[in-house]
Amino acid sequence: xxxxxxxxxxxxxxxxxxxxxxxxxxxxxxxxxxxxxxxxxxxxxxxxxxxxxxxxxxxxxxxxxxxxxxxxxxxxxxxxxxxxxxxxxxxxxxxxxxxxxxxxxxxxxxxxxxxxxxxxxxxxxxxxxxxxxxxxxxxxxxxxxxxxxxxxxxxxxxxxxxxxxxxxxxxxxxxxxxxxxxxxxxxxxxxxxxxxxxxxxxxxxxxxxxxxxxxxxxxxxxxxxxxxxxxxxxxxxxxxxxxxxxxxxxxxxxxxxxxxxxxxxxxxxxxxxxxxxxxxxxxxxxxxxxxxxxxxxxxxxxxxxxxxxxxxxxxxxxxxxxxxxxxxxxxxxxxxxxxxxxxxxxxxxxxxxxxxxxxxxxxxxxxxx
Amino acid sequence: xxxxxxxxxxxxxxxxxxxxxxxxxxxxxxxxxxxxxxxxxxxxxxxxxxxxxxxxxxxxxxxxxxxxxxxxxxxxxxxxxxxxxxxxxxxxxxxxxxxxxxxxxxxxxxxxxxxxxxxxxxxxxxxxxxxxxxxxxxxxxxxxxxxxxxxxxxxxxxxxxxxxxxxxxxxxxxxxxxxxxxxxxxxxxxxxxxxxxxxxxxxxxxxxxxxxxxxxxxxxxxxxxxxxxxxxxxxxxxxxxxxxxxxxxxxxxxxxxxxxxxxxxxxxxxxxxxxxxxxxxxxxxxxxxxxxxxxxxxxxxxxxxxxxxxxxxxxxxxxxxxxxxxxxxxxxxxxxxxxxxxxxxxxxxxxxxxxxxxxxxxxxxxxxxxxxxxxxxxxxxxxxxxxxxxxxxxxxxxxxxxxxxxxxxxxxxxxxxxxx
Numbered sequence: 001x002x003x004x005x006x007x008x009x010x011x012x013x014x015x016x017x018x019x020x021x022x023x024x025x026x027x028x029x030x031x032x033x034x035x036x037x038x039x040x041x042x043x044x045x046x047x048x049x050x051x052x053x054x055x056x057x058x059x060x061x062x063x064x065x066x067x068x069x070x071x072x073x074x075x076x077x078x079x080x081x082x083x084x085x086x087x088x089x090x091x092x093x094x095x096x097x098x099x100x101x102x103x104x105x106x107x108x109x110x111x112x113x114x115x116x117x118x119x120x121x122x123x124x125x126x127x128x129x130x131x132x133x134x135x136x137x138x139x140x141x142x143x144x145x146x147x148x149x150x151x152x153x154x155x156x157x158x159x160x161x162x163x164x165x166x167x168x169x170x171x172x173x174x175x176x177x178x179x180x181x182x183x184x185x186x187x188x189x190x191x192x193x194x195x196x197x198x199x200x201x202x203x204x205x206x207x208x209x210x211x212x213x214x215x216x217x218x219x220x221x222x223x224x225x226x227x228x229x230x231x232x233x234x235x236x237x238x239x240x241x242x243x244x245x246x247x248x249x250x251x252x253x254x255x256x257x258x259x260x261x262x263x264x265x266x267x268x269x270x271x272x273x274x275x276x277x278x279x280x281x282x283x284x285x286x287x288x289x290x291x292x293x294x295x296x297x298x299x300x301x302x303x304x305x306x307x308x309x310x311x312x313x314x315x316x317x318x319x320x321x322x323x324x325x326x327x328x329x330x331x332x333x334x335x336x337x338x339x340x341x342x343x344x345x346x347x348x349x350x351x352x353x354x355x356x357x358x359x360x361x362x363x364x365x366x367x368x369x
Numbered sequence: 370x371x372x373x374x375x376x377x378x379x380x381x382x383x384x385x386x387x388x389x390x391x392x393x394x395x396x397x398x399x400x401x402x403x404x405x406x407x408x409x410x411x412x413x414x415x416x417x418x419x420x421x422x423x424x425x426x427x428x429x430x431x432x433x434x435x436x437x438x439x440x441x442x443x444x445x446x447x448x449x450x451x452x453x454x455x456x457x458x459x460x461x462x463x464x465x466x467x468x469x470x471x472x473x474x475x476x477x478x479x480x481x482x483x484x485x486x487x488x489x490x491x492x493x494x495x496x497x498x499x500x501x502x503x504x505x506x507x508x509x510x511x512x513x514x515x516x517x518x519x520x521x522x523x524x525x526x527x528x529x530x531x532x533x534x535x536x537x538x539x540x541x542x543x544x545x546x547x548x549x550x551x552x553x554x555x556x557x558x559x560x561x562x563x564x565x566x567x568x569x570x571x572x573x574x575x576x577x578x579x580x581x582x583x584x585x586x587x588x589x590x591x592x593x594x595x596x597x598x599x600x601x602x603x604x605x606x607x608x609x610x611x612x613x614x615x616x617x618x619x620x621x622x623x624x625x626x627x628x629x630x631x632x633x634x635x636x637x638x639x640x641x642x643x644x645x646x647x648x649x650x651x652x653x654x655x656x657x658x659x660x661x662x663x664x665x666x667x668x669x670x671x672x673x674x675x676x677x678x679x680x681x682x683x684x685x686x687x688x689x690x691x692x693x694x695x696x697x698x699x700x701x702x703x704x705x706x707x708x709x710x711x712x713x714x715x716x717x718x719x720x721x722x723x724x725x726x727x728x729x730x731x732x733x734x735x736x737x738x739x740x741x742x743x744x745x746x747x748x749x750x751x752x753x754x755x756x757x758x759x760x761x762x763x764x765x766x767x768x769x770x771x772x773x774x775x776x777x778x779x780x781x782x783x784x785x786x787x788x789x
Contacts, residue, residue, distance in 0.1 A: 032476045036469065094515035096567055096786040155587070158558050167559035168493045169464060182501045262494045264464045307473065310459035314421050 010336060015202065015289045018296075022195050026188055038191045038259050040299045041198050045252035047279045047291030048201050049245030054277065055286035056209055057241050058221030059138070063146030064249050064276050066153045067121040069268030071250030073157075074120055075257045076170035077104060078113035083174040090172065095162040103163075110177060114254075121250030122243050129239035136235075138224070150273045157265040169264025176258045187259075194255045198292070201248055205288055217241055282324050284331025293332050406481040411454045412447075412713055414439070414703075415474035417485030417495070422462025423589060423614060428487050430644060431509060431696040432457070433683050435484045438700035441678075448704045449711070456480060464494035471495040475502040481713040482507065484699050487692075489513060489560045496521065505715045507699035510692050511639070511661075513564035514774035515787065520715075522722060523744045524702065524736075525695040526662055527774035532565050534749040535637055535660035536572055536609075538764055543606045543635065550578045553600055553634075555620075556611035558585035565611055565639065568776070571785035581605050586612065591619035597627045600634065607658075610638040617641045618649040621657070631656030637751075642690035643760065651758030661691040662747045663733035664760040672732035688758075689732075698731045702738060705729060735769070744772030 022041065026034045046068055053059050080089045081104065087093075088100060106112045128149065132142055158167045165171075179186045208214050219227040220234045227234055257263050266272070283294020301320065306313035328334050406413045416435050418428040439453045447453060456478050458470040467486065474480045475498065482505040486492045489512055499506050499520040506521045514527030536552075544550040554569060556562025566583060573580050581603040584596050600608065612620055617638070624636070637658040643665050646654045665676055665688055675697065676689045705728070707713055710721035721727060728737040736745040746769040752760035776782035 030477065032472055035472070039469075094513070094564060094787060098786050158587075159585075161560060161563050166563060168490045171464075171468075171493050172497045174497070260465050260468060261497050262464050262468055264490060264494070266463060266490075267465060303469070306459050306461070307470075310457045311420050313459065 011287065011289055011333070014293075014333075018289070018292065019195075019199055022198075026191060031184060031187060034191055035187060035259060036300070036303060037296070038187075038194050039256060040296050041194045042252040042256040042259070043276070043279060043299055044292040044295040045194075045198050045201055045255070046249045046276050047283065047295040048198075048205055048288060049248030049252075050276055050280050051285055051288055051291040052205055052208075052217075052248075053241050053245045054280060055288075055291070056214065056221065057217045057238060059238060059242070060143045060277065061146045061242070061245070062143050062270070062277060063148075063150035063153075063273050064245065065150050065268045065270070065273035066146075067125065067246040067249035068253040068256070068272075068276075069153060069157075069263065069265075070121045070124065070253065071117045072253030072257045072263040072267070073164065073170065074107070074113060074117045074250075075254035076173070076263045077107040078110060079173040079176060079258060080170050081107050082110075082176070082178075083172065089165075089170075091165045091168065091170075092162065095166075097162050101163050117250055117254040118247055121246040125243045125246035126239065129242040133235040133238040133242070147270055147273070150268065150270045154265040154269040157268060165264075167265055169262055169266070170257075171262040171264075173258065173261060181258055181261070190255070190259050194259070197251055197255060201251075202288060202292065209288070213237070213240075278321065280331075282321070282331055284333035287331070287333050290331050290333040297332060406479045407451060407713055410451055412449075412451045413454050413456060413478060413480050415456050415458060415478060415480040415483040415485070417458045417460055417467065417470055417474060417483050418487065419462040419491075420457075420459040424460075424462040424487055427614065427644075427692075428460075430683075430687070430693050431487070434679070434689075434693045434697040435700055437679060437682055438697045442700065442704055448707050449713070453700075460485070460491055462488075464490045467491040468494045468498055471498040471504070471506075472502070475499070475504040481505075481707075481715070482703050482718070484509070484696065484703075486510070492516075492521070493560075503715055505703075505718060507703060509696035509699055511695075513561045513568075514776065515564065517742045517744070517774050519719065519743075521743060522699070522702065522738065523742075523772075523774075524699040525692065525745075526747055526749075527744060527772055528565060528568050529773040529776065529778070530662060530744075530747050530749050530770045531660050532568060532639060533572065533779075534766060534770070535639070535658075535751060536569055536578070538660075538751050539607050539637060540576060540578065544577075545606050548577060550576070550607070551581045551603070551605045552578060553581055553603060553605035553608045554583040554611075555596060555600075555608055556585055557588050557590075557613045557616060559588065559613075561613070561640070562611035566609070567785070568782070568787065569609060571781045571787060574785070575781040586616055588614060588616070590616050593620050593623040596620075597623060597629070600629070601627070605634060608634060608636045610636050611640055612638075613640045615648070617645050621649050621653040625653050631658075642692060643688040643758065644690055644693075646754060646758045646760075647686075647688055651754070651756055654754040654758065655756050657754050658763075659752050659754060659760045661750055661752070661760070663691045663694045663731075664750065664752050664762060665689045666752070666759050666761055667733055667750070669732060669734060671730055675732040691733075694732050698729055698736060701729045701731075702727055702736075706738075737769075739772050742772050742774055744774060746771060 025037055046064060050064055053061055088097065106116060132145060137145065157164055160166065173181055175181060176186065216227065216232055216237050220237060224234050279294040279298050280291040282298050284290025302317055305316045416432055418432050419425050420429060439455055442448060443452050456474060458474060460467040460470055474483055484507045486495060486508050487510050492508055495506065496518055500518060504520055507524055508521055509524050511525040511531050540550050554566045556566060562585065570580055572578065582599050584599065635658050637660060639660055641659065642661065679689050680687055706718045706721040709727060710717040722738050723740040725740045728735055734748055736747060738745060748765050748769050750762050750765040752762045754760050776787055
């Protein structure tokens with residue numbers, strides 16, 4: 001009975017409702033809106049990864065755009081080669097290249113490209129994670145380091161105009177696995193593949209946080225030294241969770257590119273990386289479902305508001321952030337606690353009042369005496 | 370009891386989010402049902418520029434110019450008897466958002482055409498959207514060329530109408546006593562400056578031009594000390610400046626503060642116009658060179674009315690310039706093409722544009738759409754900034770230059786691997 005009640009907790013009901021909505025959305029929404037939601041589901045996938053590392057393990061990474069970008073660029077390189085047929089990608093011809101650079105060769109094969117989508121972010125995360133966490137770099141220092149990584153990555157990409165399209169990024173893809181990206185069937189297939197990855201990531205992470213690994217991660221967040229004294233090596237767990245979130249971001253990037261049609265250094269830079277953390281904060285960190293809600297609601301709101309108020313929308317978004325931070329520090333998922341918080345406030349007020357009256361009575365008695 | 374309340378509330382919250390998302394989607398369904406850009410007396414067009422972010426300052430005046438042209442056309446009876454109605458979208462200085470908003474304009478709003486974009490990155494991002502959905506974009510900013518899309522009309526110029534004549538001008542007028550022209554290339558770090566400089570380096574191979582330095586600054590960069598030291602060390606005959614945005618202000622100011630003058634080393638700017646000069650102060654730009662197809666001072670009746678009207682609408686302190694004019698003429702060229710086609714249908718309008726007969730008496734002079742490349746026949750001009758912050762024409766080509774975005778007419782281009 002107790003376990004059943006746990007399974008149908010409010011959080012899981014919310015998750016099921018959201019996934020039901022996402023499953024049925026293509027049936028009553030225009031293809032343009034469906035495509036938008038698909039893009040936001042990619043963001044939600046990144047947000048789950050960030051929640052694992054920030055919400056559960058307490059490591060604030062401000063550079064997840066890098067991993068998102070690596071996955072996206074791997075996918076984009078494959079798409080670009082496929083769209084270019086036998087010729088060179090267009091940007092190479094106008095940058096004066098006459099031959100395909102060597103590091104583009106693996107992307108001729110779709111299978112190797114898909115492997116690289118996962119492998120490249122993992123390897124970078126492994127190297128960075130190993131170097132930082134083993135040297136016990138943590139807290140603010142890690143955040144700064146991760147942010148510098150994002151800036152370095154963006155600068156590198158901008159400088160590589162000949163090889164990676166520079167600030168324009170990679171764009172103008174026509175086909176994916178031989179099918180036109182403009183076909184409605186391809187679009188809805190991409191939508192459901194993205195959704196499948198999102199649900200998969202949510203389920204796997206939900207299981208993970210209930211297992212011992214998850215408990216150790218939370219233990220690291222709440223007292224790293226204590227965890228170490230108990231015989232766990234926090235560095236190993238931290239590298240693991242960093243790689244996990246990097247892979248999720250890489251997959252999200254790879255799913256994002258064919259649906260949005262462009263990846264540029266702008267999407268890898270510091271500000272999108274910080275935005276990713278904001279989605280998690282808005283939704284509610286350490287809840288897994290919160291970041292999904294945060295990514296969907298923030299981005300959908302941004303699009304809808306900017307369509308209706310193209311000149312003023314950024315103010316609305318700013319106010320929304322301030323509102324959430326001031327009044328809902330636990331994010332959107334903490335909305336459920338609002339009635340309890342109000343009741344608690346009222347009770348507290350009543351108690352105070354009663355105390356005051358008691359005190360008055362006591363005082364009055366004393367004076368009487 | 371409490372746990373029940375919590376559960377009920379969480380379900381309520383989820384339902385509210387779901388419903389509100391569904392409601393947003395529902396709205397768009399309605400608009401999609403309306404599959405035509407026209408109804409009985411209006412035709413819908415889109416304007417897509419950055420109204421927020423780093424590019425907002427540059428792009429907002431273009432929105433004003435497009436709105437002004439639309440209002441003028443509407444006052445004169447509209448296009449094919451219909452009033453133009455516009456949908457404004459903010460690209461937010463972000464390529465992915467440009468692509469999203471372009472998709473929205475074409476598939477949800479079903480606009481007849483779109484006027485917009487500034488940076489090459491944004492144009493490259495929306496290009497597949499316009500080609501995939503068969504839309505029509507009017508692009509108003511000079512750029513690096515090497516592009517001609519079936520679905521884009523370019524109302525500004527590729528390098529052969531600006532950068533190449535400007536280098537020729539410097540070669541004629543500024544070379545050193547040894548007959549050699551020494552150039553210093555300075556630009557923002559993105560595609561337009563890098564590609565333009567690749568072209569200039571290819572020209573240098575051909576002529577007696579030496580490139581003594583090539584530097585790229587991140588967009589928004591303001592510390593010029595390293596660059597200025599290099600300029601002072603190399604002592605070029607001229608600087609080719611392809612800096613974009615507010616870094617221009619920093620560069621011109623620090624150039625003067627370093628004791629350099631336009632007489633020692635003139636700066637030839639490609640992406641800095643009257644609006645930027647206003648921002649930095651006229652004394653810093655005075656004497657330097659600017660290459661464009663239109664200056665506010667161009668002496669034609671159309672130019673005078675255009676500038677007067679723009680100032681009357683948006684303020685006496687406003688200035689016009691090349692990109693503003695190019696945004697403005699795009700609307701007129703589109704209207705002329707629709708009149709010729711007798712329809713707002715994209716295929717028919719493009720067909721009309723490719724007739725070679727679509728022309729307009731613009732502030733800069735007569736412009737005609739080139740059927741092959743979708744660019745305009747234009748006069749190239751070189752001007753010098755005066756003490757009032759205006760650019761006065763020094764030199765112009767005698768005839769209008771045929772647009773050549775793929776540099777097919779230049780042997781050095783093929784040698785450098787540029788072009789098709």
